[in-house]
Amino acid sequence: MIRLRDVSFRYGDGAADGGGGASGGAALRRISFDVPQGGFRWLLGPSGAGKSSLLRLLSLGARPTSGGMDILGSAIEHARRATLARLRQRIGIVHQDFRLLPDLPVFDNVALPLRLQHRPEDEIRDEVEAILSWVGLGARAASRPPQLSGGEQQRVAIARAVIHRPALILADEPTNALDDAQASRLMELFQDLSGLGTTIVVATHNDALIRRYPAHELELAQGRLARDG
Numbered sequence: 177m178i179r180l181r182d183v184s185f186r187y188g189d190g191a192a193d194g195g196g197g198a199s200g201g202a203a204l205r206r207i208s209f210d211v212p213q214g215g216f217r218w219l220l221g222p223s224g225a226g227k228s229s230l231l232r233l234l235s236l237g238a239r240p241t242s243g244g245m246d247i248l249g250s251a252i253e254h255a256r257r258a259t260l261a262r263l264r265q266r267i268g269i270v271h272q273d274f275r276l277l278p279d280l281p282v283f284d285n286v287a288l289p290l291r292l293q294h295r296p297e298d299e300i301r302d303e304v305e306a307i308l309s310w311v312g313l314g315a316r317a318a319s320r321p322p323q324l325s326g327g328e329q330q331r332v333a334i335a336r337a338v339i340h341r342p343a344l345i346l347a348d349e350p351t352n353a354l355d356d357a358q359a360s361r362l363m364e365l366f367q368d369l370s371g372l373g374t375t376i377v378v379a380t381h382n383d384a385l386i387r388r389y390p391a392h393e394l395e396l397a398q399g400r401l402a403r404d405g
């Protein structure tokens with residue numbers, strides 16, 4: 177479950193990490209919306225509208241500058257670091273730029289969320305082999321990310337985001353390096369997971385995909401929520 181009330185965010189303020197110093201305007205302005213558990217939302221808006229910034233807040237990569245935010249039932253403005261760390265383990269993220277660890281084989285990149293949960297290695301091996309085979313990369317487990325194409329890297333990032341069956345999946349342009357068939361398979365996976373109770377927010381510019389898979393839309397314009405429906 178996600179609940180935002182009057183959330184604003186400005187880079188370079190307080191707890192915001194990765195900020196670009198004291199920048200001008202707020203990246204997000206007084207955003208309020210709810211997503212129920214198992215809800216699916218497209219996150220839309222032109223470049224610079226604030227989609228990645230909103231995903232950064234939802235993924236607990238930064239705290240709002242002001243406003244209230246509940247993620248998976250926890251009030252983030254009051255949460256301790258240990259609570260945030262525990263919540264992060266229940267979130268799967270597909271970053272726009274993949275953020276794979278270049279020196280680790282594909283297998284270990286995908287295994288990471290399970291290792292953080294201290295799952296037994298034989299279980300990890302079975303789970304990683306299954307998900308790599310599902311994304312069509314069963315033969316690339318020993319490769320390192322820089323040896324893969326952009327689309328292959330994106331599929332590794334998707335595998336890593338879903339392998340631990342997170343309660344919340346956040347994906348920033350998860351189909352931009354995929355072909356149409358792969359993008360459709362991903363959407364079918366998201367629909368199945370949403371049906372099983374996973375909350376999912378997907379930022380995209382892929383109009384064809386949105387038309388093919390119509391769903392509730394959150395649209396940002398210049399940092400404000402312009403549409404919720």
Ligand SMILES: Nc1ncnc2c1ncn2[C@@H]1O[C@H](COP(=O)(O)OP(=O)(O)OP(=O)(O)O)[C@@H](O)[C@H]1O
Pocket residue numbers: 187194195196197199203221222223224225226227228229230
């Ligand atoms: N690390 C940063 N430091 C300072 N300002 C930033 C940073 N990242 C983004 N911004 C600013 O925040 C605003 C929103 O950017 P954001 O990346 O969230 O938009 P977006 O909708 O995801 O765009 P795109 O579709 O191009 O990815 C922009 O004005 C941008 O310049």
